[in-house]
Amino acid sequence: FATLWRLPPGQRGRLTDGRTGAAGDWLAQQLVALQARQAIPATARTTAERLEAFQRSQGIDARGPAGPITFMQLNRAAGVDEPRLTGTAR
16 A cells, blocks of 8 residues: 655655754644644653654654654644545445
8 A cells, every 4th residue: 555645844855854954843833733732741841752742642653753654643633634545436
């Protein structure tokens, strides 16, 4: 199977570690927004702590970088409009 997802706004090229550049800026903003909605504990005070808390809540290895799996789950949590499969059979 293949997974389709959207890169963070401003990200150009392959995502190797989303903690820096345009992807890192978007990541930090989304994590703050999730924390404001109480989806991330208030005790997480830095982007790294928020990222780790989010990854743990999604069952992602929290010791790893902010890679595609993290961004896919963050897109979903943030309500990013992404391609979806439909259940229409022919």
